[in-house]
Amino acid sequence: MKPLDLSLHLVTDRNLSLGRDLLDIVQAAVQGGVSVVQLREKECATREFVELGRAVSSLLQQSSVPLLINDRVDIALAIGADGVHIGQSDMPYADARRLLGTDAIIGLSVESEAHAQAAEILDVDYLGLSPVFTTPTKCELTESLGLEGVASIRRLSRHRLVAIGGIHHENISAILKSGADGVAVVSAICSASDPLQATRQLQQKIAV
Amino acid sequence: MKPLDLSLHLVTDRNLSLGRDLLDIVQAAVQGGVSVVQLREKECATREFVELGRAVSSLLQQSSVPLLINDRVDIALAIGADGVHIGQSDMPYADARRLLGTDAIIGLSVESEAHAQAAEILDVDYLGLSPVFTTPTKCELTESLGLEGVASIRRLSRHRLVAIGGIHHENISAILKSGADGVAVVSAICSASDPLQATRQLQQKIAV
DSSP states (O other), X not given: OOOOOOSEEEEOOGGGTTTOOHHHHHXXXXXXXXXXXXXXXXXXXXXXXXXXXHHHXXXXXXXXXXXXXXXXXXXHHHHTOSEEEEOTTSSOHHHHHHHHOTTXXXXXXXXXXXXXXXXXXXXXXXXXEOOSSOOSSOOSOOOOOHHHHHHHHHHHOOSOEEEESSOOTTTHHHHHHTTOSEEEESHHHHTOSSHHHHHHHHHHHHHO | OXXXXXXXXXXXXXXXXXXXXXXXXXXXXXXXXXXXXXXXXXXXXXXXXXXXXXXXXXXXXXXXXXXXXXXXXXXXXXXXXXXXXXXXXXXXXXXXXXHHOTTSEEEEEEOSHHHHHXXXXXXXXXXXXXXXXXOSSOOSOOOOOHHHHHHHHHHHOOSOEEEESSOOTTTHHHHHHTTOSEEEESHHHHTOSSXXXXXXXXXXXXXX
């Protein structure tokens, strides 16, 4: 198995895709250089989620980009996705790992140092630090971690870290300097007028 | 494995439980004679659903009543439930069967003769006929099947049939006479002033 490239995640949001077909956005993002695609659907019927997941999975077959499913272990199992990204209100990590097996990629969102500390005993593949900056994607009012929060969690955690929340090409460098191994974006790609160019621009900042 | 008693399903709905603890209602329903418990949670975070499912499963350990999970195959797998009940917008039957295995109980909702016809080739454990009568539980405006609809599906289907929707102790007999093998209720137990007595009253009508 080749090492997991966590540098740039696309997290999908059809509501933020300006009415465009999600598959076109995923295709552009893959062409532009995302290293992970995470399919996030919070209000979609299971049947539709399965169908969408299969379509994205099929599109990604031609690339080496892994597909993660947000929250729903059943969708990941049904479509044979590479893994899941789970949050603190999703399935407990131990259950998800047991159902998905040792080879699956499992990322876990942490929103505080306490969460990150609790994750030290877990063999997660990465921690998602959320939110690093304030963001229109998350409705709930979670306090943002900021660059200092990323740096603090970097000091205490043995895991690889992916930052999410309010990330765009102008703040990526600072986030990586603070200790993140990669970033995840939603609107910076989904809402971009040109998702391919936007992804390239993000990836260029990461490659520096 | 003993034969599955489909006579009386409790389908849970915390919103219709008048603020009472769902575990108390399930306990009363089991004591009163329900033969299946189906846990239905449409707006609950996965973590909470897992925890609730484990609590209900633990409660049912002392009985012979199987636990089915509505829609969510991941919850069923995580907590080791006996099976799932899926609808036309949930995971496709073939995927659910593959993930849960041949021993799992899988019920499928059908809302029309066409749905029932399409289910003839599936090895489902039962069909849920929904809704038989109009009901406050379902927000969507699906046309009700009525007793004639139950009778028509009885004639065309090889499967065991469980009717749901607007069922109470005064119409159970007519539904069973129309060809249903059992009934599923939500508010007739969850919203009853005395769930134990309400269940006994329903089971008495079925046993006649």
